[in-house]
Amino acid sequence: MYQIKELTQRISTTLLLLTLLVCNNTVAKEWLVDSPKAYKEAMKQVQPGDQIVLANGVWQDFEILFKAEGTQTAPITLTAQTKGKVILSGQSNLRLAGKHLIVSGLVFKNGYSPSSAVISFRQNKKNLAFHSRVSEVVIDNFNNPDKQESDYWVALYGQHNRFDHSYLVGKRNKGVTMAVRLDSKESQNNHHLIDHNYFGPRPVFGSNGGETLRIGTSHYSLTDSFTRVENNYFDRCDGEVEIISVKSGRNNIMNNVFFESRGTLTLRHGNHNVVKDNVFFGNGVDHTGGIRVINKHQRITNNYMEGLTGYRFGSGFTVMNGVPNSSINRYHQVDDAIIENNSLYNVSHIQLAAGSDEERSAIPINSQMKGNIIVNDNKQQPFTLFDDVSGIKVTNNIANTQVVGELAAGIAQQNIEVKRAENGLLYPTKKEQEKYGVSRSLTPISKDKTGPSWYAKRATTTEFSSGAIHIIDAKEGTLFTAIKQANDGDVIVLNDGHYQVSKLISIDKTLTIKAKNQGSAKISFQRTSLFEIANGGSLALEGLLLDGSQSPDSHGNSLIRTQKWGMIDNYRFVMKNSVVQGLDINHSFHFFDSGKGAFADDIRLINNKFTTITGDILRLDKEIEDLGIYNAEYVTLIDNSFENVEGALVKLYRGGTDESTFGPHLSMINNTLANVGNGNRNKAGASVFIHGTQVSNIKNNTFEASNIIRVEHTVGEPITHINANKFINTDKPTAVELKAIGPHTADISNNQYHSK
Incomplete structure (x- = not known):
């Protein structure tokens, strides 16, 4: 009798749940909107379970406030009619406020945010987002044109939010690409999840303010965040020395790949952080780094580092000295760090007690370094000790080189042969050495498993001479017209003759201009400059004769200049096998003059001749x-x-x-x-x-x-x-x-x- 009664109750409960589900599906509504006005009207009526769909097209100057209250079982969704076909341009942004919200499928490009963030998990200080998710969004070169005007691309506030499977590429203005903010109680102990994102190339910024991801700030660094950063791909994130800057406590940084990124994963402030199962592929690129350790109770285990060339604060592995009784914004002493079972292959520099000076005199204490493997093909031992490292107990590690004397007892020199496994990582071939370094179960996430599947991860820099070839003759206006009509990467070949240019030529694409026969194509110009490198421009010159004798009789001329102000894009300039002469019409006639705020990734002069120049x-x-x-x-x-x-x-x-x-x-x-x-x-x-x-x-x-x-x-x-x-x-x-x-x-x- 009891079993029949229990069965009857279960059937009734199941029927009730099915009824609620059917009712829920019946109530849920899809709102297809095609204008900001229609969007606002829909937002006034939206209910839990509803979906707002933005119609395909370009939405210009659209500041989206997505403020609503969904539920765990019936979230409210904002999405694109077709993922990738809704473009937010001009001065557009997105703010989320409320609970159980989901955003997906949007693309931000051809513009910039008029506020402090492109995507913000809050409306204002009082209205934050909780239990919400932004997935499969794209922010592609969406930069404020003022390079020194700071903003975030993504600002995480509130608690229990997720940012995943998104594409963030090409941030050029000042400010962190993604920031986890802890500036209120409601945003602390937040348990955010940042996963499966493609952090694509971030160019060298040329000053502080170019981090890719920051968790907290120094002011709140003794507060715990509990943020998880997992399964992301950091591809050539070169903004500054800190790729990830951890400035809070109890965060997990796990299973991420850092590919040819200049800088380090830096535990800058905060305690009890875990850095585990990350993979760093430097491939010998300049200034590629690994992990930098500061503060208390940090756990750095099962990380793989290969081909890292960085040194000092950007080295392959760094343990810092601290400041005695440090203020909250300086360097706290390393205490109780465990550095265990990491693999370091062809890592040029491992620096311990780094930064030691009169201020940073607090040496690492109560720490351990064990079970690590260190192999350098060039047989150069990588360790540099800047102070007393007796506070790091070094035991049971192996290396293929003899290391510095203070560490020799804990790092055994052995003959280590390695082989690359199916997961793309190197491992020792001898069975007795298998216990050192990372586990064989470590599987680096591949680039194609990150970001939205529908948005291509294309090259961000156009190579010189990668496009079509155009051959021109020395007729009036031919050079100016050819440059104007050329496409990115094209090559303009000059037949023999004298090219007289009467207009300033703006270079806003990657171009190569070369003589068909070296020294037989002469270019003179009648303006204060011949070429001006503008946003998007890079210039290569080869085999030319460049003459300034026809330029105006005024001081301060230049053969090549950048935009005088307002450049946001980095540029490149290369000149080979050319002759520069006659820059002497008046005083201070310069060859190349950078504007304020302009930044060159690379300037190269190779096998050229310069003569008679007053600047x-x-x-x-x-x-x-x-x-x-x-x-x-x-x-x-x-x-x-x-x-x-x-x-x-x-x-x-x-x-x-x-x-x-x-x-x-x-x-x-x-x-x-x-x-x-x-x-x-x-x-x-x-x-x-x-x-x-x-x-x-x-x-x-x-x-x-x-x-x-x-x-x-x-x-x-x-x-x-x-x-x-x-x-x-x-x-x-x-x-x-x-x-x-x-x-x-x-x-x-x-x-x-x-x-x-």
Whole structure:
């Protein structure tokens, strides 16, 4: 009798649930809207379980407020009629407020947010989002045109929210790509989930403010976040030294892949964080890093690092020194860190007690490093110890090189043979060594498993000479017209002749302009500049004769310049096998002049001849506010000759005390300088002036009757080598430390000095 009664109750309960489900499906409504006005009307009537569908098309200047109250079983959804076919352009954004909301299928491009975020999980400080999800959205180069105007692309507030399977590529203006905010009680202990996103290339920003993901801020860093960052792909995220900046407690960073990304996963503030099962593929790219450890009770286990070249704060693996009794925004002492079963293959630098100085004197304590494997094919041991590391108990690790003496007892040198497994990772082949390093079950997430399946992960930089070839003759207007009509990546080949240009040529695409026969295509110009590199532009010149004799008789001309202000896109400039002459119509006629705010990823001059110039060759010194901003990342000069140049060959300036960037880098090899830098308007007082440059290599050059090389070191432990040069009637290089105490650290050696 009891069993029959129980069965009857179960049937009644099931029928009730089915009835509720049917009723729920009956009530739920789909609202197809085709204008902001229609959207607002729908939002006034929306009920739990309803779905608002944005009609396909371009929605211009649409600020979406998605504020509603769904339920766990009946969330309210905002989606695209066709995923990827609803484009939010102009000044558009999205704010979520309420509970159990779902957004999917939207694309933000061709514009920027008028507010502080493109997507914000709140309406305002009082109205946040909870238990809500944003999935399969795209933010593609949706940048404020003012590079120094800061915003987020995604700002997570509230609690129990999820951001997943989305595509974030090309953030160029200041500000974190994605930020988890803990600035109110309602946003702390939040248990957010950030998973399966494609964080695509973020260009070098050139100053602080270029992180890809930040969890918390220093002000709330002793607060727990409980954010999970899992199964994301970080592809060439190069904004600054911190790719992920953890500034809160009890977060899990797991199963992510970092591909050729310059910088590190940094445990900057906060305690009790877990970094596990992440994979770093550097592939030998400059400044690729791994993990940086600061603070208390951090757990770093089963992470795989390969081909990482970074050093100092951006090294393959870093354990920092702290500041005694540190303020909340400085460096807390490393205490009780466990670094276990990690694999480090061809990692150039492992730095312990890094940053040790008068302020950062608190050495790591109560920490362990065990079960790790370290293999370098070049047989160079990677460890650098900057202070006492006795507080790190190093036991039961193996390496294929002999390590520094203080660590030798805990890192056994062994012959280690490795083989790549099906998961793409290297493992030792000897059975007794299998217990070291990462587990064989570790499976790096593939790029195609992240982001929305319907949005292609295309290349973000157009290579030179990757498009069509156009051959033109030296007729009036042909060069100007060819450039205007060309497509990104195209090559314009100049037949022999004299090309006289009467208009400023704007370069807003990637172009190569080359002579069919080297030196037989001459270009002269009648404006204050020949080329102006604008947003989206990169320029390569090859085999040309560039002449300034027809330009206006005024001072301050330049053969090439960038936009004078307002550039958001990084650019590249390359010139090979060319001749530059006649930049002497008036004083201060420069070859290349950077505008303020312009940033070059790469400037290269190779095998060119420069003669009779009254200004500078490369003017990359416009960021004089000393905020850590600079104008070029890599500047390379090889096999060029410079004669009778009144200004400086290079003026390269990075001021301030910010340490979050890697550049500038200067490489100057096998060049000859004769009478360079001696003009009375050369305020730098040097043929080469570098201030705050982080890496400089000046070697095998000949300086004759030229001004000095002047080096000014600021912060960041700059590396300067001035070696094997010949100085004829030219004074010795000078170097000074403007921030560090003591003699300069520049290596000025093996040079020859002659006088006639």
